[in-house]
Amino acid sequence: MMPLWARLWLLAQSRADLIGHAQFAEGELYDLMKRRVNRTSGEVSECSRGAVSHAVKQCVEYGLLARESRAQCLVLPSSLVQKEGRGSRRCITHQITGA
Ligand SMILES: [Zn+2]
Incomplete structure (x- = not known):
């Protein structure tokens, strides 16, 4: 089963x-x-909110997310940010209004 922190990081990249x-x-x-599926057994389980918070902290420790990341906004390190393309340049959580 893929570690929770890895799933969280993939979700952050996709979003x-x-x-x-x-x-x-x-x-x-x-x-x-919260939902985790064991691909071998097909068993579905749920993790705690604390486990998700811990996964955010792990990603920060591994350098995969910036320190200002929180449940409302996961922040990728500047080295991983795509500068062009479609999408917003605003963040309510971090009070960034765009450029
Ligand atoms: Zn933000």
């Missing part, structure tokens, strides 16, 4: 905007992350 912020509504990150 990140032009400034590398992956924004989530209240409780949305946990709702997206």
